[in-house]
Amino acid sequence: MTAQTILPANTLSTGGFQVDNSAMFNSGDSAYMTKEQGTATVATKYTLSMWIKRSKLGAEMNLIGVSSGNTIELIKFNADNSLRWYNRDASSNAAENTATGLFSDTSAWYHFVFVYDSTQSGAANQRKFYLNGVNQTWASANAVQANAVPGLNLDGADVNIGAESSPSNYFGGYMSEVNFIDGQRLTADSFGESDEDSGIWKPIDASGLTFGNNGFYLDFKASGNLGNDANGGTDFAETNFAATDQGIDTCTNNFPTLNILAPSASGLDIRQGNTLVFNDNNVNIFQTVPATMTITPTGKFYWEIFCKGVWGTAACEAHGIADVDNMIQTLTGQASDGATSFAWQNNASFRSNGGTVGSTTWAVTYATNDYLMFALDNANGALYAGKNGTWLNSGDPTSGASKTGALAVTVGLNYAPHSEVKYGSDKPFYNFGSPYYAISSGNADGDGIGNFEYAVPSGYFALCTKNLAEYG
Numbered sequence: 331m332t333a334q335t336i337l338p339a340n341t342l343s344t345g346g347f348q349v350d351n352s353a354m355f356n357s358g359d360s361a362y363m364t365k366e367q368g369t370a371t372v373a374t375k376y377t378l379s380m381w382i383k384r385s386k387l388g389a390e391m392n393l394i395g396v397s398s399g400n401t402i403e404l405i406k407f408n409a410d411n412s413l414r415w416y417n418r419d420a421s422s423n424a425a426e427n428t429a430t431g432l433f434s435d436t437s438a439w440y441h442f443v444f445v446y447d448s449t450q451s452g453a454a455n456q457r458k459f460y461l462n463g464v465n466q467t468w469a470s471a472n473a474v475q476a477n478a479v480p481g482l483n484l485d486g487a488d489v490n491i492g493a494e495s496s497p498s499n500y501f502g503g504y505m506s507e508v509n510f511i512d513g514q515r516l517t518a519d520s521f522g523e524s525d526e527d528s529g530i531w532k533p534i535d536a537s538g539l540t541f542g543n544n545g546f547y548l549d550f551k552a553s554g555n556l557g558n559d560a561n562g563g564t565d566f567a568e569t570n571f572a573a574t575d576q577g578i579d580t581c582t583n584n585f586p587t588l589n590i591l592a593p594s595a596s597g598l599d600i601r602q603g604n605t606l607v608f609n610d611n612n613v614n615i616f617q618t619v620p621a622t623m624t625i626t627p628t629g630k631f632y633w634e635i636f637c638k639g640v641w642g643t644a645a646c647e648a649h650g651i652a653d654v655d656n657m658i659q660t661l662t663g664q665a666s667d668g669a670t671s672f673a674w675q676n677n678a679s680f681r682s683n684g685g686t687v688g689s690t691t692w693a694v695t696y697a698t699n700d701y702l703m704f705a706l707d708n709a710n711g712a713l714y715a716g717k718n719g720t721w722l723n724s725g726d727p728t729s730g731a732s733k734t735g736a737l738a739v740t741v742g743l744n745y746a747p748h749s750e751v752k753y754g755s756d757k758p759f760y761n762f763g764s765p766y767y768a769i770s771s772g773n774a775d776g777d778g779i780g781n782f783e784y785a786v787p788s789g790y791f792a793l794c795t796k797n798l799a800e801y802g
Contacts, residue, residue, distance in 0.1 A: 347535045349506050349580040353550040354603040355492040357386050357502030362493035363557045363566035370483040371542035372513030378444045379509040379521040381581040384436050385604045386502030396481030397495030403481030419478035427471040437622035439581040443518045448478045460518035462531040506580045507533050512542025579764040584795040586623035586762050595619035605760045609751045616750040624654050624744040626802040628709045632790040635702040639757035640676050646752045648673035648681050651745040674715050701783050705790050712736035719784045727787035763792030
């Protein structure tokens with residue numbers, strides 16, 4: 331079976347409909363939203379459109395869960411990362427469809443459209459699934475009973491977003507642009523289109539659609555009320571959400587997270603939408619996790635780390651950059667040396683090329699509640715580091731070829747921000763511009779993108795698909 335993906339690293343820079351916000355569903359917090367449905371416009375038909383970005387794999391996780399009497403409806407990821415759509419009607423007649431392929435990409439946004447119409451005949455017509463604009467052929471499918479009312483349109487049913495009806499099996503990841511249309515059988519073209527230049531599938535403004543009595547639209551623009559129905563209906567009640575669970579990582583501007591699929595990350599516990607990492611194995615070795623996006627050889631990008639918890643004065647974590655091309659070659663046996671990497675350790679030492687430790691003129695200690703700043707000028711081969719608003723070694727990220735106060739790095743490589751951690755209490759929180767912790771100040775790059783604790787140096791940008799397309 332194949333993995334499905336959407337929105338590669340270099341994507342749309344400007345133009346078209348822009349999605350401002352997403353909601354982060356943290357499965358570890360048992361976060362979900364719920365509301366009770368009323369009398370449907372046409373109970374036997376609906377269309378559900380949603381953009382999602384996964385952060386957790388390998389467990390049952392529900393996008394939608396409904397249970398009312400004998401009626402059950404579930405749209406969920408299985409433990410093998412396949413997608414399943416299950417319906418049981420009021421007479422206990424059950425049907426289940428399984429999508430083709432696996433959905434194991436945690437770096438990308440998927441667009442799902444589910445179309446239910448029990449007035450049609452045959453499993454393929456009664457329940458359709460569109461992936462990134464393309465109508466999919468089911469790997470397996472069963473027909474529902476003629477004119478059966480689904481859970482999502484059942485009067486009095488509680489609809490859970492991000493959990494099974496129990497609630498249980500919580501979704502881990504991000505959602506944006508969730509549209510539910512009661513009483514209409516629509517296609518993916520009502521919610522998205524292919525970009526005329528790149529061919530990438532992108533969202534369109536669907537707010538002008540007729541939503542029906544039970545319809546709703548979640549745009550996640552109200553940080554204090556993420557369950558707000560922007561279509562004007564009853565809001566969803568939120569469980570275990572905070573204002574910091576609103577982000578700007580969306581289906582029109584994708585931000586990197588920490589890459590849980592990297593083999594070196596297998597022993598790490600990565601949470602909060604894959605932005606918080608710690609090593610809960612208590613093994614005295616560094617385990618490494620890179621970001622899901624790379625900085626191209628000419629790019630100039632900025633990011634921060636909030637030290638939510640640091641183990642102590644011994645070397646227990648390190649942060650910096652790694653050459654992902656060399657890392658991939660090493661993992662596949664195409665190279666014998668370690669990845670070209672540069673990382674600042676918490677004990678004021680420096681790790682280079684997979685393990686060499688030495689002092690530098692700019693390295694200092696850092697501890698719990700410190701903020702680390704990184705600016706990579708890849709065109710000039712300069713990595714700048716700072717702490718709590720001050721660039722170390724009198725660094726000047728705007729100095730260009732003179733590389734004032736910078737650590738010289740190899741020019742022409744594709745670097746990814748990366749983290750190395752030991753022990754259970756280390757908790758570095760990465761912020762590439764869409765933070766999932768509170769920012770006290772709020773600074774954006776020169777194009778107004780990102781939310782950082784400290785000022786972004788002039789000429790540097792938040793790492794995201796818009797900026798990679800424009801400046802990468």
